[in-house]
Amino acid sequence: MLGVGLLMLGAILLFALIGPVFVDTDMAQPLSAPPRLAPTSAHPFGTDDAGRDLLAVMVAGVPLTLRIGFLAGAVGLGIGVLLGFVSGYVGGKVDTVIRGTVDTLLTVPGLVVLISIASTIREEISVNLMALVVASLAWMWPTRTIRSQVLTLRERAYVHMAKLNGLSTMEIIWKELFPNLLPYLAANLAGAVSWAVLATIGLEALGLGPQNEPTVGMTIYWSITFSALIRGMWWWWSIPIIFLALLFVSLIMIAAGLDELANPKQRKAA
Amino acid sequence: MTAPSMRRALLETRGLEIQFDTRRGIARAVNELDLTLYEGERFGLVGESGSGKTTTLLGLLRLIEEPGRIAAGEILLDGVDLLKLSDEAMRRVRLSRIAMVPQGAMNSLNPVIRIGDQMRLTILEHERDVKRDEADDRIRELLEMVGLLPTVARLYPHELSGGMKQRVCIATAICLGPQLILADEPTSALDVVVQRQIMQTLRSLQERIKATVLLVGHDMGLMAQFVERIGIMYGGKLVEVGTVEEIFRNPRHPYTQLLISSIPSFETRGTFKSIPGAGLSLLNPPGGCLFHPRCPDVMDECATRAPTLVQLQEDSHRAACLLYEEGNHAGTT
Numbered sequence: 001m002l003g004v005g006l007l008m009l010g011a012i013l014l015f016a017l018i019g020p021v022f023v024d025t026d027m028a029q030p031l032s033a034p035p036r037l038a039p040t041s042a043h044p045f046g047t048d049d050a051g052r053d054l055l056a057v058m059v060a061g062v063p064l065t066l067r068i069g070f071l072a073g074a075v076g077l078g079i080g081v082l083l084g085f086v087s088g089y090v091g092g093k094v095d096t097v098i099r100g101t102v103d104t105l106l107t108v109p110g111l112v113v114l115i116s117i118a119s120t121i122r123e124e125i126s127v128n129l130m131a132l133v134v135a136s137l138a139w140m141w142p143t144r145t146i147r148s149q150v151l152t153l154r155e156r157a158y159v160h161m162a163k164l165n166g167l168s169t170m171e172i173i174w175k176e177l178f179p180n181l182l183p184y185l186a187a188n189l190a191g192a193v194s195w196a197v198l199a200t201i202g203l204e205a206l207g208l209g210p211q212n213e214p215t216v217g218m219t220i221y222w223s224i225t226f227s228a229l230i231r232g233m234w235w236w237w238s239i240p241i242i243f244l245a246l247l248f249v250s251l252i253m254i255a256a257g258l259d260e261l262a263n264p265k266q267r268k269a270a
Numbered sequence: 271m272t273a274p275s276m277r278r279a280l281l282e283t284r285g286l287e288i289q290f291d292t293r294r295g296i297a298r299a300v301n302e303l304d305l306t307l308y309e310g311e312r313f314g315l316v317g318e319s320g321s322g323k324t325t326t327l328l329g330l331l332r333l334i335e336e337p338g339r340i341a342a343g344e345i346l347l348d349g350v351d352l353l354k355l356s357d358e359a360m361r362r363v364r365l366s367r368i369a370m371v372p373q374g375a376m377n378s379l380n381p382v383i384r385i386g387d388q389m390r391l392t393i394l395e396h397e398r399d400v401k402r403d404e405a406d407d408r409i410r411e412l413l414e415m416v417g418l419l420p421t422v423a424r425l426y427p428h429e430l431s432g433g434m435k436q437r438v439c440i441a442t443a444i445c446l447g448p449q450l451i452l453a454d455e456p457t458s459a460l461d462v463v464v465q466r467q468i469m470q471t472l473r474s475l476q477e478r479i480k481a482t483v484l485l486v487g488h489d490m491g492l493m494a495q496f497v498e499r500i501g502i503m504y505g506g507k508l509v510e511v512g513t514v515e516e517i518f519r520n521p522r523h524p525y526t527q528l529l530i531s532s533i534p535s536f537e538t539r540g541t542f543k544s545i546p547g548a549g550l551s552l553l554n555p556p557g558g559c560l561f562h563p564r565c566p567d568v569m570d571e572c573a574t575r576a577p578t579l580v581q582l583q584e585d586s587h588r589a590a591c592l593l594y595e596e597g598n599h600a601g602t603t
Contacts, residue, residue, distance in 0.1 A: 157377035163333055164372070165392045165442065166364030175391055179382045 002257025008250035012243070016066060019059035027056035028214040039235050046235035049226045052214065054239055061216040062243060064127050068200045071131035072138050073193030079135075080142025080192075081185065085173055087143065088150025099147065102140045110137045114199055118208040125210050134199045141195070142188050149184060153177050187258035194251040201244060216240045277308035279346075280482050281330070281450055286343035288322070288329045288506075290552075297552040299325045299338065301506035304579065307450070312476065312483045314493040314514075316529070317503035320549055323486040324373075326503075327452045330484075331368055332360050347450070366396050369443035371453040371472070375436035379427035385413075386423025389442050396446055412441040415478075416471055433464035440472060447479055455487040469496050490533050494518060499586070502526050505550050505560035508579060512587035522582060522589040524567045559592065567593060 027033060030050035037047040045054035087098040117133050118125065125133075153159065154177070162172045203209055204217020205224065219240045223229070228236040288300035300322045307313050315323050328334050330345060332352060345352040347367065352360060364370075372378040380388055389412070390405045410420035416437040427435060436456060443451055453472065457465040473496060476483050485497055493500055493514070500517045502510040502525065510523040521527045528545045547564035550556065556563050562572035571592055579590045 157372065157374050158380045161370075161372050161378040161439075162380075162392075164331060164364060164370040165395075166361045166366065167392065167395050168361060171391070171395055176380055176383075180380070182382075 001253050001260065005250045005253030005255075005257055008246060009254065012062065012247055012250065013066070016059070016063035019062075023053075023056050023059045025056050025060040027053035028060045032056075036233065038233075045239050046233075048219070048222060048228075048233075048236050050222070054219070054235065057214045057219055058216070058239065058243060060214045061219065061240075064210075064213055065197060065200060065216045065244075066247075068127055068131045068134065069193045069197035071128065072134035072196035072200070073189060075132070075135035076138025076196065077142045077185070077189050077192045079139035080146055080188070083139070083143040084146025085150055085177070088147040089154055089169070089173055089177070095147075098143065102143050105137075105140050106144070110199065111202055113137060114203055115206065115208060118203050122208060122211075125208075127210055127213060127215075130200060130203070130210055131196075134196045134203075137199070138192050138196050142192055145188065146181070146185070149181055150177060153180055183258055183261045187255045190251050190255035190258065194248055194255070197244070197247060197251075216243060277311065279306050280309045280348065281305075281307040281484075282344075282346040283326075283330070284344040284346070286326070286329060286345060287341040288325055288334055288338060289341045290338045292337060292553065295553050298555070299506050299552060300329060303343070303506070303508055305501060305508060307482050307484060309449075310480050310482055311499060312473070312485065312497040314497035314500045315484060315486045315503060316488060316490060316493055316500060318488060318549055320552070321503040322506035323503055324454055325506075327370065327454055327484070327486055330450075330452065331364055331370065333364075362396065365392060365443070365448065366446040367448055368450045368452060369446070369448035371436075371440055371443045371451060371456045373454045373456070374459055375439045375456070376432055376459055378439055379435055381427055383426075384423065385425055385427065385430070385438055389423070389438075389445060392442060393445055408445065409441075412445055413438075415444070415475060416441045417467075432460055433468060436460065436464075436468050437471065440468070440475065444475055444479060444481070447481075449481055451476065451481050451483045453483060453485045455489075456485075457489075457492070458487070465492070472496075490530065502529065505555060506552065507560060507590065509561070509591070510587075510589040511579070512582075512589075516587040520587075522587070522594060523561075523591045524565045524593075525561050526589075528566070569593075 030052055033043060033047045033051050033053045035047055035049050035051040037043050039046045043053050043055065045058060047053050083098050087095045114133060114137060117136070121129065159172060159176060162176050167176070200209070201217040201220070204215050205220040207221045209215050209217050209221075220237065223233070223237040283303050283305045286300055286303040286305070287298065290297040290299055303326060305326075315326065317323050325334070325338070329340055330352070332340070334340060340353060343353070347363070352363065355363065379385070386406065386409050389409045390402070393405045393408065394400060406423070409423055413420050413422050418434060418437050418441070422430065422434065422438070430438065440456070456472065457468050460468060469492065472483065485493065487493065497514060499511065499513050501508050502517070502523065504525050510517065510521070510526045517526060518530060521530050525545070532544055545564060550560055550563075556573070558571075558573045558575050559565070559577055562568050565572065569592060575592060577590045577592045577595060579588045580594055581588050582594060
């Protein structure tokens with residue numbers, strides 16, 4: 001499971017990294033090829049209404065999507081780890097405040113918040129800014145799940161023993177608890193990244209993404225706007241969707257594979 | 271052997287009071303405890319479940335957690351009141367001066383960290399100027415001292431047996447040469463053969479580093495073999511203190527008498543005597559002597575007047591029972 005997932009993600013990364021060597025990403029700009037071409041040997045993924053070569057768009061767009069996804073996922077998880085550990089380990093009033101805030105924010109539909117933020121700063125939005133916008137909502141779920149993990153870990157006998165042996169709180173958190181949570185955090189990262197990619201694509205498909213860069217979500221947006229589906233331009237909408245499907249399947253398999261490692265209950269009997 | 275009273279006191283608690291604020295009222299888990307441990311001695315604290323033994327140990331380390339608190343008293347280690355130290359100073363006392371051998375060695379080691387790394391972490395936390403390989407040398411030495419191969423340092427806890435884990439815990443406890451080792455039923459999860467080996471290891475190490483050991487448990491047989499003096503706790507109070515011989519040959523407090531007659535032995539066959547009644551509720555303790563509702567020698571006075579520890583005829587033997595207080599000599603055995 002984990003292996004297949006990593007292999008798929010690796011293939012997508014390879015496509016994004018090596019692609020620019022073989023494909024001229026300038027072809028992702030409008031009017032660089034004849035418009036509305038079905039896939040041919042010259043344009044394997046076809047071209048869109050405005051004359052963008054879709055292979056070039058994917059080569060340019062997939063790394064951007066991945067960058068936003070991993071950046072937002074990592075930032076979100078980082079905040080989640082920090083708050084989750086503080087909330088779970090310190091407990092008391094701090095815990096009440098953090099938990100209350102997270103629970104409240106989780107009831108707000110994320111996409112609505114994202115849409116309002118993104119539409120406000122629509123003009124100057126860049127890829128990194130986009131990642132931050134998505135990250136602003138990506139930390140709540142990790143905070144909650146990590147907090148609950150820390151709650152069970154901090155009552156383990158070896159944590160008590162560490163206290164009895166005079167270890168400081170920071171030492172206990174980083175040297176005793178953190179190693180126990182690593183596989184769990186890795187699984188969480190895969191989850192956070194796929195959530196961030198989904199949110200990003202959602203925004204881009206609504207036309208709220210970065211305007212000057214050919215992203216995967218933007219391609220979906222254009223294909224919707226120019227009615228690619230009913231005009232029979234199947235390559236326009238199917239290619240970005242295939243890429244996203246591959247990405248999501250690989251992330252889900254990685255998360256599930258890591259969960260198998262981290263969670264003895266999921267571990268199959270050998 | 272010098273008489274206990276001639277030795278220098280290492281640890282003294284005076285009127286130690288540990289309370290738990292619960293929804294249904296205050297539970298006095300440790301109740302005006304006056305305990306003196308002399309340098310280099312092995313002292314056993316015995317009592318039934320809920321009598322405050324473990325709470326006392328945690329109290330000595332100032333690790334009572336909410337809703338519990340140390341409400342009153344002093345804990346003097348070498349004359350310094352631990353209750354007056356800053357949190358940081360107290361943290362440094364733990365392990366370096368007072369170490370604890372835990373009850374469940376099975377779970378007391380971090381499952382994802384190698385034995386050597388765990389021990390090094392604790393050593394370096396206390397002695398920051400120690401170099402990594404110096405610490406590793408010491409760890410190898412410590413593991414040999416507790417009868418393990420130095421290669422154990424490279425293993426993970428799940429690769430060790432229960433007895434080996436307890437040995438690792440003992441090695442960790444002595445790694446900074448503490449003056450006082452607290453042992454909370456260190457052998458409760460082990461079979462008797464391993465139990466004996468562990469207690470022998472603990473004893474030889476204690477004699478080697480000249481530490482004081484405070485052993486907590488309810489296994490009277492184990493106590494009799496290991497310790498020099500015994501304290502009996504009931505309901506958070508010390509009811510009798512004396513040397514092993516005094517306590518076993520001539521128990522004075524009715525609770526101690528019942529406790530000792532309930533020990534199974536090869537000589538006396540037949541049904542065991544058990545102590546009548548159930549353990550007391552700390553939330554709603556009886557008035558007067560805490561033991562009077564279960565006591566076979568109960569007097570009218572017991573329900574109203576609480577006894578204090580009084581010196582008996584012998585040198586160090588003391589008991590808290592109205593039978594032995596002024597004017598009540600009628601009940602002596």
